[in-house]
Amino acid sequence: MQLELDKSTESVKYKSEVKDLSFxxxxxxxxxxxxxxxxxxxxxxxxxPSGCGKSTFLRCFNRMHDLYPGNRYDGQIILYPDNVxxxxxxxxxxxxxxxxxxxxxxxxPFPKSIYENVAxxxxxxxxxxxxxxxxxxxxxxxxxxxxxxxKDRLHDxxxxxxxxxxxxxxxxxALATDPEILLFDEPTSALDPIATxxxxxxxxxxxxxxxxxxxxxxxxxxxxxxxxxAYMYLGELIEFNVTDTIFIKPKNKQTxxxxxxxxx
Amino acid sequence: MRSVNNLEExxxxxxxxxxxxxxxxIVGVVxxxxxxxxxxxxxxxxxxxxxxxxxxxxxTSFPSRRPESAGILSAWVGTTLVMLVTAFAAVPLxxxxxxxxxxxxxxxxxxxxxEINVTNLAGVPSIIYGLLALGLFVYQLGFGQSILAAGxxxxxxxxxVVIVATxxxxxxxxxxxxxxxxxxxxxxxxxxxxxxxPYSSAGILTxxxxxxxxxxxxxxxxxxxxxxxxxAFLPPSPIKxxxxxxxxxxLTAPFTVMPIQMFNWVSRPEEAFQLNAAAAGLVLVxxxxxxxxxxxxxxxxxxxxxxx
Numbered sequence: 001m002q003l004e005l006d007k008s009t010e011s012v013k014y015k016s017e018v019k020d021l022s023f024x025x026x027x028x029x030x031x032x033x034x035x036x037x038x039x040x041x042x043x044x045x046x047x048x049p050s051g052c053g054k055s056t057f058l059r060c061f062n063r064m065h066d067l068y069p070g071n072r073y074d075g076q077i078i079l080y081p082d083n084v085x086x087x088x089x090x091x092x093x094x095x096x097x098x099x100x101x102x103x104x105x106x107x108x109p110f111p112k113s114i115y116e117n118v119a120x121x122x123x124x125x126x127x128x129x130x131x132x133x134x135x136x137x138x139x140x141x142x143x144x145x146x147x148x149x150x151k152d153r154l155h156d157x158x159x160x161x162x163x164x165x166x167x168x169x170x171x172x173x174a175l176a177t178d179p180e181i182l183l184f185d186e187p188t189s190a191l192d193p194i195a196t197x198x199x200x201x202x203x204x205x206x207x208x209x210x211x212x213x214x215x216x217x218x219x220x221x222x223x224x225x226x227x228x229x230a231y232m233y234l235g236e237l238i239e240f241n242v243t244d245t246i247f248i249k250p251k252n253k254q255t256x257x258x259x260x261x262x263x264x
Numbered sequence: 265m266r267s268v269n270n271l272e273e274x275x276x277x278x279x280x281x282x283x284x285x286x287x288x289x290i291v292g293v294v295x296x297x298x299x300x301x302x303x304x305x306x307x308x309x310x311x312x313x314x315x316x317x318x319x320x321x322x323x324t325s326f327p328s329r330r331p332e333s334a335g336i337l338s339a340w341v342g343t344t345l346v347m348l349v350t351a352f353a354a355v356p357l358x359x360x361x362x363x364x365x366x367x368x369x370x371x372x373x374x375x376x377x378x379e380i381n382v383t384n385l386a387g388v389p390s391i392i393y394g395l396l397a398l399g400l401f402v403y404q405l406g407f408g409q410s411i412l413a414a415g416x417x418x419x420x421x422x423x424x425v426v427i428v429a430t431x432x433x434x435x436x437x438x439x440x441x442x443x444x445x446x447x448x449x450x451x452x453x454x455x456x457x458x459x460x461x462p463y464s465s466a467g468i469l470t471x472x473x474x475x476x477x478x479x480x481x482x483x484x485x486x487x488x489x490x491x492x493x494x495x496a497f498l499p500p501s502p503i504k505x506x507x508x509x510x511x512x513x514x515l516t517a518p519f520t521v522m523p524i525q526m527f528n529w530v531s532r533p534e535e536a537f538q539l540n541a542a543a544a545g546l547v548l549v550x551x552x553x554x555x556x557x558x559x560x561x562x563x564x565x566x567x568x569x570x571x572x
Contacts, residue, residue, distance in 0.1 A: 067446055069371050098449035108440040111463060111570045120458070121448040157569055173448065 013040040014080055015181060015211040016061075021075035021087075023056055023065070030056045032235045033075070038181065040080075043203065043212040045226035045243065047219055049258070053235040054215045058183050061086070061213065062100045063093035079180070098125065101174035102183040106190045107166035109158035109173075114141075114150050117158045117169055121177040140176035143209070144168045145202050164195025168202065175210075182206065184214040188221065200225050219259060223247050231255045307549070314542030322543060326496040327525065331536035336544050338495045339525035342411070343480060343551075345499060345514060346521055349415020350422065350479050355472055357419070358426025359461075362468075365427070366434045367456055386424035393421045394488030402489055409490035411499060412515040417485045422475030429471020433464035438572050466566035473559035477552045483523040493528040495520045522548045 016038040023031035031053050038044050046054040056065075063086065065071040076085040079099070086096045101121070109117050118137045127133060137154070141147040146168045150161070158169055167187060174182055184203065188196040203225050206212060216222050222229050223243060230240040231252075239246060239255040250256045325335025365382070369375045397417030407413040437460060445455040461468075499517035503509060522544060529541035 062447055064443065064447065067443070094449050094451060097447055102447040104440055104444065104447075106440055108438070108444040110441065110444065110459060120445075120450075123458075124448055124450050124454055159569070170444075177448070 014038065015040040016080065017076075017078045019076040019078065021057075021060065021073070021077060023053075023060060023074070024072040025056075026070040030235050031060070034237045036230055036237060036240050038211055038213060039228060040211055041207055041209070042227040043207050043214060043225055044228040044230065045222035046213065046215045046230050046232060047217065047222045047258075048232035048238075050217065051234075052232040054232050055185055056235075057232065058102075058185055058213060058215050061096075061181060061183055062102050063087070063096045064102070066093045098177065099179060100181040100183060101177060101179035102185065103167070103170050103174050103187050105186045107163055107170050109161070109166050109169050111157065111159060113155045114158050114161070114169060115154040118172045118176050121173060125177065136176050137172075140172040143175050143206070144172035145198065145205075146172055162195070164191050164198060167191060167195070167199055171199075171202065171206075175206075179210060181211045181213060184212065184216075186215050186217060189217070196221075219247075231258060233258070310542045310545050310549070313539050314544075314546040317539050317543035318546065327494055327528075328496075331532075331534055331540055334529075334537075334540055336522065336525055336547065338498060339520050339522045339544065340547070341498055342491075342495075342519040343521045345411050346415045346418065346486075346519065347476055347480060349412060349515070350418040351472070351476060353416055353419035354422050354426050354475065358423050358472070358475075359430050359468060361423075362427045362430025362434065363456055363461070366431050367452060367460065382424055382427050386428065389484075390421055390482050391484040391488060393417055394485030396420065397485060398488050398490075408516060409492075409518055410516045411519045413489050414486050414491060414519065414521070417489055418479040418482060421482065421485060422479050425475035425478065426468075426471055429474070430464070430468050433467025433471070434460050436467065437463050441572075463570060466563045466570075469566070470559045470563045473555050473562075477555040477559075480551060480555070481523055481548060483527060486521055486524055487527075491520050491524050492518050493520065493524055522551075 014037045018034055018036040018038075021031055021034040022029065034057065046057060048054050059065055060073060060077060065073070073087045075087070077087050078084070079086050084091065086100075110120065112120075115137055118140050119133050122133055122136055127136075138147065138151075141150065146165060149165060150156075150169075158166065161169060167190075171182075171187075187203075188199050191199065200221060203212060203214065207227075214222075214226065226243045228241065229243040229246040231238045231246065231250075231254075233254060239250060239252045241251075246255065247259060250259060321333075322335045323340065324337055325333060326337050327339075328334040361382070365375070365379060369378075394417060397413055397420065401407045401413040401416050402409060407416075441459060441463070442455060445459045450458065495518065499514035499519060500511060502511055502514055504511050526541045526544045526548065529537040529544065532538075
């Protein structure tokens, strides 16, 4: 489909551009020729009914599909400013994952201490000096609004935290390595409303620091936190625009039906 | 009026059906009792016969023609050393194979055939492993009828147990934890060594101990290899007083093990040797139970910090 963006947004810098992206689970065509952009330091939300391919799309950005056999990408995801196609077979998926972090649907802290959870991404990158680790861990925990709650028990097990704290820990873990893009896969679907509110607030605060792509099946959440919204259905990108436009006057009938709750 | 009739009918049917619950309950309890009581009877018989023979002398004496002065020194030392070889061989091979199959192996027909056969290997009669070890270790590789050959034979025997335990333990780690590690840019080996192995260590350790507990009672492969039934000396000590302090001469020494010592005593005509066999049996059962107990304890301890 063609991009139908407001003229006013064209001057905005792109962090990433998706070109003609298709994805296959074996013989199943899960994503069909998607064209889209991620604006630098903005939040882009992916909405759509279950099974529409929004998580599949998100997981293309950190080459998560490479972990399982029989998956195939077609098309490109260009990362700026260095203009590299991260789906190219010449690009190591590990390198992609070092540049683009991900926060999962269910909080998935490692059964290690709070400190070691946040430090793991740094250790993977070979950082061993205690002072650097300490500093980076503190910054990440401050940026994920968890520092004050855990600063006195950094060496406690991460499992002793509440669900919402665990999810903020996972965000800190993803932030510690200064990613260029942060991916969120329905980050609040396993949390209660209060924890959800704090995560949403955190995501909004983070957009000054990092480009964010978030999958959500909660439309209010998309409306509250995102600058841009993409509506997907059956593996196709139906409509992509500034969030206000999508929610106030969508151009596509299908989008309107979904937004107004007529189906989905 | 009709509904009351219906209710009585329903109650009658329920009580009829519940009779089968009762019948099965009785059958189940009887079946369980038969199993438990037979084991208890055997164990008690052994306890009563063997208990009086258990003394410090019994553990520190070599076998003898006089039953009252015969002991299990060479047998328990032999068993311990054979188990040591078995563990050193089976643990790295088993964990390595398990991790490879679970995390590295490409998912194709060949891998599938290997996987099915690894599981089947656990069901191969132990004497077959004994024959294999006789041909391969004793003659082909020239290890002789030694502790090394016996330990390696038992390692082959328990290898499938360790492999399967490793795979099960790794598979019980939630996929989100694996993906969490990969998403941070970890390589396969970093994921395996920093996450999968530490989190599955309780399960793997349990598998190793269960495997060793099986190996400790094995007789057939050891007889096939040619363990001695009467041996009145110990293998050379692994620790020496002069440089390099460690010696591996014991690996090539002839040996006996607990079950063979028992077998030897049971086959004697004198009544007194039967008591020795019972006492040795008690020691063997205690060793096995202690290992299983250790496995349960370790599993409990190591799983305390992991909730999923």
